[in-house]
Amino acid sequence: MERRVKVGFIGAGNISEQYLKASRTFPILDVVGIADLVRSRAEERAEAFDLRPYTPDEMLADPDIEIVVNLTIPAAHGTVNLAVIEAGKHVYSEKPLAITREEGRRTLDAARERNLLVGCAPDTFLGGGLQTCRKLIDDGWIGEPVAATAFMTGRGPESWHPDPVFFYQPGAGPMFDMGPYYLTTLIHLLGPVRRVTGCTRRSFEERIATTPTRYGERIPVSVTTHVAGLLDFVSGPIATIITSFDVWHANLPRIEIYGSEGTLSVPDPNIFRGPVRLRRAGAEEWSEIPLTHYVPIGRSIGVADMASALLSGRQPRASGDLAYHVLDLMHAFDESSESGRHIEIESQCERPAPLPPGLLPGTLSIS
Numbered sequence: 001m002e003r004r005v006k007v008g009f010i011g012a013g014n015i016s017e018q019y020l021k022a023s024r025t026f027p028i029l030d031v032v033g034i035a036d037l038v039r040s041r042a043e044e045r046a047e048a049f050d051l052r053p054y055t056p057d058e059m060l061a062d063p064d065i066e067i068v069v070n071l072t073i074p075a076a077h078g079t080v081n082l083a084v085i086e087a088g089k090h091v092y093s094e095k096p097l098a099i100t101r102e103e104g105r106r107t108l109d110a111a112r113e114r115n116l117l118v119g120c121a122p123d124t125f126l127g128g129g130l131q132t133c134r135k136l137i138d139d140g141w142i143g144e145p146v147a148a149t150a151f152m153t154g155r156g157p158e159s160w161h162p163d164p165v166f167f168y169q170p171g172a173g174p175m176f177d178m179g180p181y182y183l184t185t186l187i188h189l190l191g192p193v194r195r196v197t198g199c200t201r202r203s204f205e206e207r208i209a210t211t212p213t214r215y216g217e218r219i220p221v222s223v224t225t226h227v228a229g230l231l232d233f234v235s236g237p238i239a240t241i242i243t244s245f246d247v248w249h250a251n252l253p254r255i256e257i258y259g260s261e262g263t264l265s266v267p268d269p270n271i272f273r274g275p276v277r278l279r280r281a282g283a284e285e286w287s288e289i290p291l292t293h294y295v296p297i298g299r300s301i302g303v304a305d306m307a308s309a310l311l312s313g314r315q316p317r318a319s320g321d322l323a324y325h326v327l328d329l330m331h332a333f334d335e336s337s338e339s340g341r342h343i344e345i346e347s348q349c350e351r352p353a354p355l356p357p358g359l360l361p362g363t364l365s366i367s
Helices: 014-023 039-049 056-061 074-086 101-113 128-138 164-168 173-190 301-312 320-339
Strands: 005-010 029-035 052-054 067-070 090-093 118-120 145-153 193-201 206-208 218-220 226-233 238-244 255-259 262-266 277-280
Touching: 005 014, 005 056, 005 301, 014 029, 014 039, 014 301, 029 039, 029 056, 029 301, 039 052, 052 056, 056 074, 067 074, 067 301, 074 090, 074 101, 090 101, 090 301, 101 118, 101 320, 118 301, 118 320, 128 173, 128 255, 128 262, 145 173, 164 173, 164 218, 173 193, 173 226, 173 238, 173 255, 173 320, 193 320, 226 320
Parallel strands: 005 029, 005 067, 029 052, 067 090, 090 118, 145 238
Antiparallel strands: 145 255, 193 226, 206 218, 226 238, 255 262, 262 277
């Protein structure tokens, strides 16, 4: 059995509970503690999961912790990532990798200088649904992919999220909040992107919260809230993408891949399961495809894959290079809209390696 890798979490917000629960399904992870700037929040999570509470500085100083998972707010991702690396530890960050390209590049450069790994959410593409889609494409079930569509439309989080303000600040908005799920899935299925064209707008200057804790609060909007774009992939396909906080109702697919021999309907990229549906050329109806990969996994599979990569000497599937490519693309939509031109994408990444079918629960390799 592989040795266990000691892991600590910085950030005890809402998402930390999902990570901590799922981390226990991977024997390779030995989660020892959680830190937060608000000590009481760290203590509450630590008590619930039988962990040690830390301050962020205490965690970075602990020589036993090898990987730090950064679950802070988006605006802090770049700063915390760099602090983790400077402490000599590998870092796995919630999305996005950073708010600016400059912060993202500094993170990757600092890690390379110290021979450390960088990983980043989302890791939903490692779930059974999206891995099944990858296998269908790789095995030729839709022929040569020629095009794709991706749609994430809604009215915004001010009606349901307990603290919706940050969704309308830099580092969020529909593209930076939900775009990473859709873009990462498209790259997983089709490979990296070479060019972006975008049209974007900020439809309303402010939003009004209607959740009980913030009811009636006016939220200033400083990001674009409707993003429409085209992606030219290095491998040839063209994808249309829309992410929006301005749509009350829609009847659109999440993601579809169109090939020379058929169409693949891809499940919600924000989840790990299906359904996966396929309709080949000449078929009169859609067929739901049994999933080829293990289904009941959750957030932390990316951390577990990073731990496995650390022990085996490979790069993690949810890698820093992949996350930076996604960051680069997200900025390109606004830049294209503002400049009225295509944006050639300088960053590139490897198409993430698929997981092998037949994995046992909690494992990431057959051997």
